[in-house]
Amino acid sequence: MNILVAVSRVPDTTTKILIGNDGKSIDNNNVKFILNPYDEYALEEALQIREKNSGRVVAITVGPTENQETLRNALAMGADDAVHIKSKDENFDSFFVAKNIANYAKSFNPDLILMGKQSIDFDSLQVPSILAELLDLPVITIVTKLNLDSTKVIAEREVEGGKEIVESSLPCIISAQKGLNDPRYPKLPDIMKAKKKTIEEIPAQAFDNKVEVISMELPLRQRLNKIFNAGDDEIKEVVRLLHEESKLI
Amino acid sequence: MKNILAYVESINGTIKRSAFEVATAAAQLKSKTKTNAIAVIINGNEEIANQLFEYGVDQVINIPSEILQKYSPQAVAKALYQLASAKECDTMLFPASSDGVELAPILAAKFDAGYISDIIEMNLENDDIIVKKPVYAGKSIIKAKVNSPVKVFSLRPNVFTPIKQVSDVKHYEVFSPELSSNDCKTIVVDTVKNEGKIDVKEADIIVSGGRGMKGPENFYLLEDLAKVLNAAVGASRAVVDAGWRPHSEQVGQTGKTVSPSLYIACGISGAIQHLAGMSSSKVIFAINKDKDAPIFKVVDYGIIGDALDVLPKLTDEIKKIKG
Numbered sequence: 001m002n003i004l005v006a007v008s009r010v011p012d013t014t015t016k017i018l019i020g021n022d023g024k025s026i027d028n029n030n031v032k033f034i035l036n037p038y039d040e041y042a043l044e045e046a047l048q049i050r051e052k053n054s055g056r057v058v059a060i061t062v063g064p065t066e067n068q069e070t071l072r073n074a075l076a077m078g079a080d081d082a083v084h085i086k087s088k089d090e091n092f093d094s095f096f097v098a099k100n101i102a103n104y105a106k107s108f109n110p111d112l113i114l115m116g117k118q119s120i121d122f123d124s125l126q127v128p129s130i131l132a133e134l135l136d137l138p139v140i141t142i143v144t145k146l147n148l149d150s151t152k153v154i155a156e157r158e159v160e161g162g163k164e165i166v167e168s169s170l171p172c173i174i175s176a177q178k179g180l181n182d183p184r185y186p187k188l189p190d191i192m193k194a195k196k197k198t199i200e201e202i203p204a205q206a207f208d209n210k211v212e213v214i215s216m217e218l219p220l221r222q223r224l225n226k227i228f229n230a231g232d233d234e235i236k237e238v239v240r241l242l243h244e245e246s247k248l249i
Numbered sequence: 250m251k252n253i254l255a256y257v258e259s260i261n262g263t264i265k266r267s268a269f270e271v272a273t274a275a276a277q278l279k280s281k282t283k284t285n286a287i288a289v290i291i292n293g294n295e296e297i298a299n300q301l302f303e304y305g306v307d308q309v310i311n312i313p314s315e316i317l318q319k320y321s322p323q324a325v326a327k328a329l330y331q332l333a334s335a336k337e338c339d340t341m342l343f344p345a346s347s348d349g350v351e352l353a354p355i356l357a358a359k360f361d362a363g364y365i366s367d368i369i370e371m372n373l374e375n376d377d378i379i380v381k382k383p384v385y386a387g388k389s390i391i392k393a394k395v396n397s398p399v400k401v402f403s404l405r406p407n408v409f410t411p412i413k414q415v416s417d418v419k420h421y422e423v424f425s426p427e428l429s430s431n432d433c434k435t436i437v438v439d440t441v442k443n444e445g446k447i448d449v450k451e452a453d454i455i456v457s458g459g460r461g462m463k464g465p466e467n468f469y470l471l472e473d474l475a476k477v478l479n480a481a482v483g484a485s486r487a488v489v490d491a492g493w494r495p496h497s498e499q500v501g502q503t504g505k506t507v508s509p510s511l512y513i514a515c516g517i518s519g520a521i522q523h524l525a526g527m528s529s530s531k532v533i534f535a536i537n538k539d540k541d542a543p544i545f546k547v548v549d550y551g552i553i554g555d556a557l558d559v560l561p562k563l564t565d566e567i568k569k570i571k572g
Binding site for chain 1: 256267320322323326346347348350351352353354355357358359362363364365366367379383384385387388389390391392393394395396397425434435436437438439440441442443446447448450451478495496497499501502503504506510511521522526527529531532533534536540545546547548549550551552553554555558559560563564567570571
């Protein structure tokens, strides 16, 4: 079974975001970038499926030179090959990313395409569904459990207040949610080996961006900041404030 | 601008709250652009349509369909594509629910249209729809617009306030899409409900616990409080990773980004990735024994104390007010 896993490069979750000089993107200075956490679940699932069924796991990313690091992480975790669809700059337009992945998928013909449910930068949750439409394949998003045989998949999908059990034929597209598995930590020899592997480079095809970012701002919210000690009267006072001042309870 | 399509979600014949939010947003956009706001419901009825008219939409289109009895994103998107084309809709609004965010990009791709997800604000500036959307889990917010002729947006739940504004025109119609069972590329074979639990994404009040709860056995204190407030129980990443609580309850950058009216953080110090996920809450109240915990920088109300001691007293006091 051949599996394509789409991965992206995102700021670490502990990053404090500052606005860059252009006023519409973040300041990348001093930001530590990581393999998107949701993509780690996707990749781990792909590796486990390969271990049970044989086949190849190919990691793919769309982005500038720096994305190579992300592919090295994927190779260190155990991906067999890595494909870098190289663009000059970082581009958050989901259509651009999906169309470039679709172009590659058409030549590779994977049995399964996996990716995280979202990248924790623009949090758009778009690429899996757009890809499904472009490739005319079934899609199941936000998946917390996956079972498959040679012809079909049964997935548990997280929905509000519960879950759905969804069935689909193969090939199909699955997006991973936390809970799907526990991603492995790459071992040092694997990290060393990953550094020497060849990454296939393909120039990204350009498309007109459909979404235009006009500006970026930091959320500003004035808070009342009324802090009390834990005395009985003070607890009573907070409840009174929630009731009378904020009118929430 | 042509017409506005608002996708309405319902469960077993009852409309979800998000439907009124999306209907209101469509109606407000309509009144500024002199177009029609069309609410679309699958396997609905006139009674549901009448509820939607109260929120200002002037058309409700029902799609009765045996094939769409069970949710299948590509079949729904195909039906909506046919309807939107027939009714000349070029602006489409979805709720940013788990189904909405799966569907909307498929429809956008069919129209080769741009789509912005999880928006928290929508305004009209010189005939352009300008939206705001949190990125990096809410650590920053972008102002953005769609440049393609057709535009698709999904609205973050709990942010757009439903406003009653009965429409002058109330046109109800049935639309029959051309679908075959082959259009259902996926099939929902079973649905499992977390009985009696409110989802953090949909909750108006969230009571969240962190490591300061000291162990999974103490979360009953949060559940007691949640019951009194009709709230959802949430959790920090630390306690989810420790296996104390299910990941579906996790609030933060690798969990859910939430915007409830009231967020009560108990024994949560306030790691940057947690704050990102809950900082758009309208009111934040934290209980933590460390007076220097970062969470106290973002609160409206705070109590410096051990959550395990404070919670039972707090629950009692709230019970008194609730009568």
